[in-house]
Amino acid sequence: MTGFRKLLLATDRSDFSAGAERVAITLAQRCGAQLLAMSMVISNAELEAVAPQRMLQDESDARAYLDALSSRAGAAGVQCEGLICHGQEPHREILAAAAAMQPDLIVTGRRGRRGLARLMVGDATARVVGSAPCHVLVVPRAAQMWSARIVLATDGSRFSDAATAVAAEIAARCALPVTVVSVVRDSFGEERAKQAGEAIAKALAQLAAAGAHADAEEAHGQSDERIVAIAAERGADLIVLGSHGRTGWQRVMLGSVTERVIGAATCAVLVARI
DSSP states (O other): OTTOOEEEEEOOSSGGGHHHHHHHHHHHHHHTOEEEEEEEEEOOHHHHHHOHHHHHHHHHHHHHHHHHHHHHHHHTTOOEEEEEEEESOHHHHHHHHHHHHOOSEEEEESOOSSSOOBTTBOHHHHHHHHHOSSEEEEEOTTOOOOOSOEEEEOOSSHHHHHHHHHHHHHHHHHTOOEEEEEEEOTTOOHHHHHHHHHHHHHHHHHHHHTTOOEEEEEEESOHHHHHHHHHHHTTOSEEEEESSOTTSOTTSSSOHHHHHHHHHOSSEEEEEOO
16 A cells, blocks of 8 residues: 555544554554654633643643553554644644645544534544545544455546545555445436446456456445445445545535445445545
8 A cells, every 4th residue: 555655643542543543553554654643632722721730631641642552553563653732623633734744544533522423423523534635544443454355435426536546556455355336326317327337337447457356236225325234245344435426516525425434334434535
């Protein structure tokens, strides 16, 4: 996976980040990648004035956690730098760190300990995935590094083309089979249904050119439900898809199908950016 040279791991130091931490370290080890682990201390002028000792304690806790995480990474042969950010909105700090570091991949948990989840995706995660300048890997807390199969979801859009390129590289480098999935909804007309088959053929050709072994399934039903179900049926431990679909508005923060797949999948989901 030569494209993954810089990884940014965003952790909130809770169990929700356990999977992201585990996968980020393993991925950095396999890629020989630089790893930056960042965590945030909630900070504002009012809190600093009212409870300065709490702020100091939170920062001390964050530093100790990142030091321990760096030690874990070091034991795996990975050099990991820790970064503490201060602010009120985690997604803004993650995106700021990404702008400064310019990583190839952001690795994050599916949700954090702050607030209620929207579906099963935390607000900060959804905002990062929707606005990140690079690919984003969302890892549920129990998920492991992929070793079995990739499911690539495509609708033939340029967002799916980006996902196909990423899936092809991972499949070739990791010697993993790929199942290409394109979903035809009941509301689709004849032309749109035809495009599903064309999307599969295009993805299969790109995967074959990369030396990846792939099969395909044209499914019918609700897009997110079928993608997640096929991943489970095929024993896939990585889903790759674009940030938006053919019918999505690019100005929208994150495509609804993509968000629902992230929320329902039990495995890691890699959202490819153009």
